[in-house]
Amino acid sequence: MRRDVANVFSGPFILFTVLMFGLPWLSQAQETTISGKVTDANSGDPIPFANLIFPGTATGATTDFDGNYEIRTTHPGDTLVVSYIGYTPRKKAVVKGKKQVINFQIVENTQSLQEVVVLSGENPAYAILRNVVKNKNKNDKRKMVAYEYDTYTKIEIDVDNITESFRKRKVIQKITQVLDSIDRMAGEDGKPILPILITESVSKVYYRDNPSLRYENILRSKVHGVGIEDGTTVTQLIGSSFQEYNFYQNWVNIVTKDFVSPIADGWRLYYDYDLVDSLYIGDQFCYRLDFTPRSPQDLAFTGSIWITKEGYALKQIDAAVGRQANLNFIEKIKIQQELEPAEGGAWLPVKNRVLIDVSEVTSFSTGLLAKFYTSNKNFVVNKPHDVNFYQLPITMAEDARMNEQEVYWDSLRHEPLTPTEKNVYKMIDTLQTIPMVRTYIDLFKIAVNGYYKVGKIDVGPYISLLAINNIEGVRIQPGFRTNINFSNKWVLGGQLGYGFRDQRIKYTAQVQNILSRQHWTTLTVRARSDLGRVGIDGETAGDNFLLLASQRFGYFRRGYYTQEGRIDFRREVFKGFSQRVGFRYFTFRPTYAFAYYDNPEDLSASTVSQNFESAEMILEARYARDEVFLQSDNDRISLGTTRWPIITVRYTRGFKGLLNSDFDYDKLRLSLFKRIRLGPLGTAYVDLMGEYIFTDIPYPLLGLHLGNQTVLYNSVTYNLMNYGEFVSDRYATLQYRHYFEGLLLNRIPLLRKLKWRLLGTANVIYGGMTPGNRALIAPYTPSGEPTLPVGYFNKGPYVELGYGVENIFRFLRIDFIHRLNYLDHQQQPNVPVRKFGVFISFQFQL
Template sequence: MERVPNYLIRSLYTLLIFVFSVLNLQGQIRIKGKVVDATTKEAITTASIKCEENNTGASTDKSGNFQLLIQKQTSEIFVSALGYHDKRVKIDSGVAYVEIALEHTNFQIEAVEVNRKKKYNNRNPATELIELVIKNRSLNKLEKKDSLYYEEYEKLKFGLLDPKRIFKKSDKDLAFFYSNVDSGVVDDKEALSIFMFESISDNYVQQNPARTKKIIKAEEKTEFDSRYINNANIESFMGYMFQPIDIYEESVYFINKQFLSPIASNAKMYYKYYVKDTIRTAQDIYVRLQFEPRNPTDLLFKGELAISMDGRYAVKSATLQLDEKANVSWVNDLRLRLSYYKDASGVMLQDTTDITVLFGRKTRDALFGRRTSVNRKYDLSNIPPGNVFSGAPIEKRLSPTFTLQGNRPVELSASEQNTYTNMDSLNNISSVRTIMALGYLVSQGYYSLGKVELGPLEYLYHQNEVEGNRIRIGGRTTAAFSEKVYLEGYMAYGLADREFKYNLRTAISLNGKPVTTFPAHYVEALVQHDIFEPGKGLGFLKGDSFFRSFRSNRPTKFLNTDAYRLGHLIEFGNHISLSSQMTVQRRNPIGNLQFALSADSTQFLNTINTSDLQFALRWAPNEKFYYRNLTRNTIIERYPVFTLQYNKGLKEFLGGDYNYDALRFSVSKRLFLNQLGFGDVTVSAGKIWGTLPYPLLEMPNIQEIKDRHSISYERVNSMEFVADQFLKFSYNHKLNGFLLNKIPLVKKLKWRELFGARMFWGDLSAKNNPYLSKDVVYFDKDDEGKIMTNVMGKEPYWEGYVGLDNIFRVLRVQYYVRMTYNEIKEPIKDRFRFSLHFSF
C-alpha cells in the first residue's frame, strides 16, 4: 500500500489538534456590518475597518461583510478601501449591525443585457475583446518590466468552519473555542483560525539577466510544538497550496492543480464570454465581461473580468470561482479576487489579491484557507543594489526595527490577533500534547522522548529469506538535543541467522547554522554492518520495512556488508550543492549467493572490497522542499533538477581491490500541459569503466524509491539485468479527468486517468561479460539452476501502467504490464496495484 504523503497527514492531524484555539474576551461588544458601493450597492471586498480608540481592526470578506470587537465606550470607526473615499462612522453602543456606503470616484454604468438563451456565438463583441486582451497580454504582464520593485504584505490563514458544530458539548475548558471566531471569512459561518502567517517583503524583478528576489523583512506566525510538528513545513505547505496568482500566466496554479486562465492563448476554446456592462469613470472606460467554462467538469473558472478600454486592454479586476461541477475533490468552493490600479504612466499594477478556499465533503464545509496580499510602493524604474540578487531567491532578513505593527495595510481583526497569543497556551495542554504525539507516531513513525525519538515504527519488523524474522530498534536525535549535531542509527537482529546488525550516522554543521536547513554545510560519517541486496546502496532506510516483506519480487540473494563513510556537503544560495564522500565497503555473499570465477567455475570469489571516492554536483533551481532532520522531499513545481555524479575506485587504498571510474547524469522535470494535466519525466544515463564483478555494475532498482528524482521498477526481478553503460527513462502522467469528464454519467464519479512507462536499457562490455571474459565472476543461479542475471540485447526493457485515481476520493488502481523480455523464463506477471491516495 502506498504511504499517504507525510505533509498531508501532518496537515490533517494538525487540524484535529488545533481545533482548540483561543481565549475569552470580556468588556467588549461584537458589531457586524457590511461595506457597499454607495451607487451600485455592490459589496466592497478587502475594505479596512479600524477602531482607533482601542487599536483593533478587521477587513471585509468577499461579500463585503465584517465583524469587529470593540469596547463598549467606542464612539467611532474608520472605514477605507482602495478607489473609495475614506469614511468615519459614529457607533452607538446599542447598535449590533451597520451598513456603510462608500463613495467611489465619479462613474456611470451603461447596462448591457446578458442573454444565454440564444445559441452561443463564437464571434461576438466579448470574444473580440478577449482577443485584444490576449494580444496585449505580454505588454501588460508586470514581471516583463525591465526593472521593478514593490513591497508586499501577505497573510495566510487556515482553520475550521463552524467549530460549535464540531464541539457540541459545553465544556468550560473548551469555552475559548467559541469566543475567538471570525465571521469575516465565509458568509453566515463562523471561522476559527488555527494557523496564521504574515510577512512584509521587498521584491525585486530584473529582466537582463532574468532574476527575482524576495527579501522578507518582517514576519509573524503561529508556532506549534516543534517536537511533533515542523513549523517550517506547515509554512512551506501553505505557501505551496496558496501560491501567488498572476492572471496573465497561461494557467493559474493552485491547490496542486493547474487551472486555465480566462485570458490564456487558447482560452476561447474552453470558455464562453459575455459583455455585462460598461463602467465610465472620470478618466477611463472599463468593460465588464462574464465568462464560464464550456465544459463545467474541466479545471476551469467562471467569473468576471473588467478590461480597460484605453488601448492597453489590461485587466482592471478579476473575480474567479471554481465551478461546482469541476473535477476537484475535497474542495467545496474556491474564489479568487484580483484588483489592479493604474499608475501615472498608465500601467496597471496589481494591488490586492484575495483567495478563499473551503474544504469539505459534498456540501458540508469543514475547513477553510485564505490568502490575502497587498502590493504597494511600486517603482518601475528601480535600480536594485548590486548584490541584492545574490543568495537564495527568497531570503529572510528580519529587521529588529521594522515590524508588522503599524505597517500592515489592512489591520488584523481581534480574532486574528488572539490566534497568535493563544498558541503557547494550547501547546501546554496535556491532552493536546498526547494527541500530537499519537499523530506524529502515525504519520512519521517516530515516538518523541524530547531530545531523542524512537522509530520508525514501520521498520520494527521485517521478514526475508536470510534473517527470517528481523527485529529492529532505531532512533534519531532532535533539535532539542542539538541543531548543529545530528545522530541516527539502529540495531537489528535476525532470528534465523542469529546475527546483530547496526547503523550509526552523524552530521555536524560547519557554518554555525542548523544542520537541517538551507543552505546546509556539514560533514557526515557513517558506519554500517548489515545485509544488502546486490546493487543497493547504504542507508538508514534500506528497504527492510514491514510492507517490503510481502512484495512479489522480494530478493533471495544478499551480501553481508561492512561499510564506513566520511562525507562533506555544501549548498549555495542558487540551489547548487556539491557533495563528496569516501566510502570503504567489505562485502561477502551469504546464504545461497555464490560468485563462481569465470576463469575457473570451481573456484569462488569470497569477498568484494572497494574504496570509493565520490563527487556529486546537484542543481535544483528555485527548489522548495519539506524536511525532517536530513531527509528532504522536493515540492515539485515547473523547475528541473539536475544531478552529475562521478565515482572513482581506488585499488590498494584502504584495502580496495578494484580500479574503476563511473559517471552518472540524471534530470527530472514536471511538464505542465494545461488542460491535459501534467507529466513527470526522469532521464538517467551513465557509464562504468573498469573490470568488475557484476554486483558493482548497474542494475534496475526494484526497491520502491520515495525520491521522485530516481527511477524504480515494478515488474523486474531482483538482479535480472546488469550493465556497465545504461540509459533509464520514466514518465508518469495524470490527465486529471480530461477524457472521463466528457463521458455522460461517468463524469459525475470524478475519476482521473493515469498512465506511465519505465525503461531500462544497458550494454555489458566484453571485459565484464562472464561468458567472454576470464577476469570476472559468473552470474548466480536460482534454486532450480536457472541463471538469474541477463545481458540485455538491442531492445530495452519496458514496463507500463494505466490506472484510475480518485475512486471514492481516496483510492487509486493501477494495472502494470511488462512489455518486453517476456521470453525470459518466469518473468514477474502483470498485476493490479491498489493504494490509498489523497489528492485535491
C-alpha cells in the same frame, strides 16, 4: 396701506429666506448615510466587488476589496439589496434620513448557473478579450526588467462544518467553552468556525528578469497556532512567495494543480463570457466580464474580471473553483486580486485574497478553511540587483521571529486587525492550554513527521521500527536524531536493529555538521552494519526512504551483509548548482549462492571468491536552475523546479588496494528529471538516466535494475520485471508518467461524477553486459553449489507500457501494465515471466 405692503413683502421674503438658508439644512437632515461590510456567511471573508442597490432606483454602491461600502443619498428606498455572482441576493430594511450601519452575510448559491442566452452576431466580450491577449506583453509584470516592494501577509486556518455529532466527541467536549464563543464570532448568519492558526509576516520581495530570479527576505513573522511551533519552515511558508498568482500566465498553479486562466491565450476553448457592465473603478473606466467554464469538471474558474478601457489591462479579478471541478477534498477555491499600474506600463498586484475550503475527508470529520491575504506597497521598478543578490529564493532575518509587542505590529501592518482576528489570537491561546488537545497534537506530529519530539531528541522514524523477511525473521529497529534545540550546526543520529532469526545486531550511526546555511554546505560521516539487498541502497534509491523501508519486507533473493563507512561533503556553489564529494568503503558478504572468478582471463588458474571489499570515491554535480528549497530547522526540503529540468552527473572511481579494496573501476552516470506541463493534456514526468561502467567487475557492483514482484505499483521500479532479473554495465533508461487529469473522462456523462482520471506509463531500458563481465560470473560456489543465474539484455530494449485509472474512491489507483518483450526469458528457474499485471496503490492527492 402700510400693513398691506408689509403683508405683500413678508411672504416672498420668508420664502426666500427658507430657500436660501433652510433647504441646505433640510437636505442635510434628510440625507441617508449607510455603511457596512459584506462577508461570506461560511468563511467570514469579505466579498469585494459586490453590488448594493435600492430596488427601482439607480442609487447604489460597490464594495471595495475589503468588502466595505458607503452610500449617501437623499432619495433612498426602504430596502437595500446586495447581490453578487454565485451568491443568493440578500435584502435588509433601511431607515430613511439616518446614519446607520448595515452589514450583510450572504450565502453561496449552490444551484446551477442560469443559461447563457446567445444572440446573433459576435459576443461583445470577445473583442475585449482579444485586446487583452494582444496587450499581455505590455501589462504583464514579467516584462519588467526588475521590481521590488514591501509586502504584508496574513494567513488564518480554521476548522469549519462543525456538526453536533462532532461536538459530542470526548476531545471536543473538553473545549465546549471555546466552541460556545465561536457562535459569537461567526456573526448573525455565519457558520461557527474554530480557528487553529493565524500568522503574519512582513517581507521585502525582489524580482529581476534575464535571468528570471526572485528573492524574498522575511523581516518579521508572527506564528500563532495550535501545536504549531514557530520554526523556520512555517515562517518561510507564510511569506508572500507561496501566495502569488499571475493570471497573465496561461496556467495558474494552485495546490499542485494547474488551472487555466480566464485570459489565457486560448481563452475561447475553455470559457463562456458575458459583458455585464462598464463602470469607473478609481480613475479607470473598466468593463466587467463574467466567465464560466465550458465544462464544469475542468480545472477552470468561475467569476468576474474588470478590464480597463485604456490598455486592456486586468484591473480586478474574482475567480472561484467550485466542487464540480475534478478535485479531491476541495469545496471551493477563491482568488481575489486588485492591480495597479507601475512605471513602465505593467500592472502589479497591490492586494490578494485567497480562500481554500477543504471538505471533510469522512462523514465523521470536519472541514478546513485556509485564508490568505497579502498587501503590497512601496514599489520600485526597473532597478535590478546583481545576480548574486538573488542567490537564495527565501531568507529570514535573524530577529524575524522575535515576539514584539502588539503596538509594534500595529505599525507594521498595512491594515489593522479586525475585532474578529484579535479574538482569534485569544481563542488559540485557550485551546493550547487544554491537555487533551496537546495529546492529539503530539499524535498528529508523529504521523506526519515520523518522529516523536522529546526535548532535544526526536525518537524514530516509526516507518522502520519493524520489518519481517526470510533472513532476519522479525526485525526491530528503534532510532533517534537530535533536533535544532540540541544544536543548529550539529546533527547526531542512529538506529539499532536486531533480527530474531539471524540473531544479529545491526546499527547505523551518523554525525552531520552544517557548515553553512547561506550556501547550504554539509559534512556527513556515517558508519553502518546491516543487511542489504543487491541493487537497492542509498545511492540507487536516493531520498526514497519509503522504498528503502519497504524493501526490508518479504523474500530476500539476493541478500548480503555489509559493513560500511561513508564520508560526504555537499555544497551549493551558486543558486541551483551543487557539488558533492564522497568516499565510501563497504564489504559484501552474500547470503545467497554467488561467486566470481578472480582471474577471468585464465579460468583454469583462477580462484573462485564469494566475498569482496570495495573503496570508492564519488564526484557529483547537480544543476536545478529554478529549484526552491525550504530550510526546516536542520533539514533542507526541496519543493521541486518550475520550468527547468534537474540534471545530475556522477563519476565513481574504485581504488584497488585502498583499505584492502579488491577492484579498480570507473563509472559515469548522467540523469535528467523534468516535469512537463501540457496544458489541457495534463502533466508529464520524464526521468532519463544513462550509465557506463568502464571496467570488468562482479555484477553486484554493476547496474542491477529494480524489479517488482508484489501487487503494489511503484513508480521507481520496473513492475513486470522480477527481482534481479537483469544486470547491465552500460544502459540508458526512460521512465515516463503522464497524468491526463480529467481530460477524457470528464466528457463522459456517466463517469464525470466519479471524478476518475486516466494515466499512462512507459518504462524502457536499453542496455547490455560485456563478455568480460559475463566471464566473471562463476557457475559454482567454492563449495560446489550452483550460483544464482544473472540475466542481461541481448534482444533489444526492455519495454513495459501501462495505463490506468486513479482517484477511485479518491484514494485508490489501478494500473494495467503489459510487458512487450523478453517474454520467454527463463533467467530464474521456477519464477515465471509475467506478460501482464494489475497493480494497485493508494495515494492522497488533490
